[in-house]
Amino acid sequence: MTLTVTDLAITRGGIPVLEGLNFSLQPGQALILRGPNGIGKTTLLRTLAGLQPALSGTIDGAEDQIAYASHSDGLKPTLTVVENLTFWASVFGTDDIQPALDAFALNELSDRHAGNLSAGQKRRLGLARMLVTGRPIWMLDEPTVSLDKSAVQMFADTVRAHLRQGGSALIATHIDLGLDGAVLDVGPNKAKPKSIDDFDGGFL
Amino acid sequence: MIALLLRDLKLAFRAGGGFGLGLAFFLIVTVLVPFSVGPQSSLLSTIAPGVLWLGALLACLLSLDRLLALDWEDGSLDLLATAPLPLEAVVSIKALAHWITTGLPLVLAAPFLGVLLNLPVPGFFWLVISLLVGTPAMSVIGTFGAALTVGLKRGGLLLSLLVLPLYVPTLIFGAEVARRGATGMETQTPLLMLAGITAATIALLPFASAAVLRINLR
Numbered sequence: 001m002t003l004t005v006t007d008l009a010i011t012r013g014g015i016p017v018l019e020g021l022n023f024s025l026q027p028g029q030a031l032i033l034r035g036p037n038g039i040g041k042t043t044l045l046r047t048l049a050g051l052q053p054a055l056s057g058t059i060d061g062a063e064d065q066i067a068y069a070s071h072s073d074g075l076k077p078t079l080t081v082v083e084n085l086t087f088w089a090s091v092f093g094t095d096d097i098q099p100a101l102d103a104f105a106l107n108e109l110s111d112r113h114a115g116n117l118s119a120g121q122k123r124r125l126g127l128a129r130m131l132v133t134g135r136p137i138w139m140l141d142e143p144t145v146s147l148d149k150s151a152v153q154m155f156a157d158t159v160r161a162h163l164r165q166g167g168s169a170l171i172a173t174h175i176d177l178g179l180d181g182a183v184l185d186v187g188p189n190k191a192k193p194k195s196i197d198d199f200d201g202g203f204l
Numbered sequence: 205m206i207a208l209l210l211r212d213l214k215l216a217f218r219a220g221g222g223f224g225l226g227l228a229f230f231l232i233v234t235v236l237v238p239f240s241v242g243p244q245s246s247l248l249s250t251i252a253p254g255v256l257w258l259g260a261l262l263a264c265l266l267s268l269d270r271l272l273a274l275d276w277e278d279g280s281l282d283l284l285a286t287a288p289l290p291l292e293a294v295v296s297i298k299a300l301a302h303w304i305t306t307g308l309p310l311v312l313a314a315p316f317l318g319v320l321l322n323l324p325v326p327g328f329f330w331l332v333i334s335l336l337v338g339t340p341a342m343s344v345i346g347t348f349g350a351a352l353t354v355g356l357k358r359g360g361l362l363l364s365l366l367v368l369p370l371y372v373p374t375l376i377f378g379a380e381v382a383r384r385g386a387t388g389m390e391t392q393t394p395l396l397m398l399a400g401i402t403a404a405t406i407a408l409l410p411f412a413s414a415a416v417l418r419i420n421l422r
Contacts, residue, residue: 046282050285050286051282051285051422052421052422066286067286070282070283071279072277072278072279072282073278073279074275074278074283074284075278076211076215076280078215078218079211079214079215079218083211083214086207087208088283090206090207091207091208091284091287091288091289092288
């Protein structure tokens with residue numbers, strides 16, 4: 001499933017942040033989203049995931065295809081690792097959580113309550129959640145925060161395996177993951193505030 | 205859907221889930237009434253249906269601010285909104301889980317607390333029936349209030365202010381069923397009104413809750 005974005009403009013809190021975005025994401029492709037803090041990377045990912053409406057433009061091929069991982073992982077501290085994953089697996093209609101446990105080395109922690117995990121372990125569990133959704137397009141917002149070197153490697157390997165299986169990924173990150181994906185720099189798409197002069201000019 | 209219900213029940217029954225909080229509150233409020241109005245059994249038996257209904261209503265209110273706020277804080281709501289489950293189903297399941305963990309225990313505890321207030325014997329049956337029919341409406345209306353205030357700092361107080369007026373019809377007819385039952389009068393009319401309110405809220409409010417939740421998630 002190809003995700004195609006045409007002339008997309010997005011807003012945060014009613015203020016336009018990015019405009020004129022055009023790109024497509026083919027199966028098997030990874031796209032690294034870059035741009036300075038506050039440029040609207042998270043807003044873009046949320047818009048693509050359908051959590052907020054776009055100001056203008058079209059998004060094709062996103063419906064029910066996107067697994068979204070935000071800064072917060074949606075984990076319940078009083079549920080165990082397995083219970084957390086099983087819940088999200090059944091919400092998305094998949095059953096097998098074993099591959100997700102294997103991919104992020106969570107087997108030893110499977111009976112541990114999520115509240116007792118370290119920040120990095122929680123992050124791994126949050127990323128393992130992407131695998132149990134069974135969705136082809138991954139939208140990842142700063143996935144490597146609080147991960148150590150080996151966990152970052154684990155994550156990069158999982159994304160590579162996902163791409164090999166025909167999935168795709170859009171990843172907002174500031175570090176180099178070693179993935180051979182294209183880079184989408186949204187810096188030049190920063191929305192220009194409409195100045196009063198423009199308005200006056202148009203009026204006159 | 206069943207997975208969401210089971211998860212919510214599991215979360216409620218585990219440590220820190222708040223199960224039993226509403227029940228304990230109901231018990232304490234009921235026990236305090238004789239201290240404040242005096243121990244005359246005739247007076248207590250007159251006001252018992254109303255006091256028990258008000259106590260159950262306030263106990264219901266107690267756990268509402270956690271209903272959606274917890275899922276909002278840890279990001280579960282965002283993830284549920286992108287899941288194949290429609291948000292209408294999510295809020296309905298949340299309301300059902302709230303009723304099972306709060307409303308149903310109140311229904312079951314009410315007859316025992318009725319003894320403390322010298323509720324007349326015929327009133328026990330009608331108290332349980334009226335609460336059984338009325339408490340689902342309180343959970344559904346409460347879920348709507350929780351959806352309206354999700355993401356607000358100190359939304360709990362605002363939630364109470366928004367939800368309490370909406371509870372008025374349920375309270376009027378619910379307490380009326382219990383009062384009439386306790387005094388041996390005919391209860392059909394208020395009971396049907398109460399059932400009508402509950403049916404209407406269950407049918408309509410999930411759509412409203414899902415709509416405001418979508419706006420609040422933006």
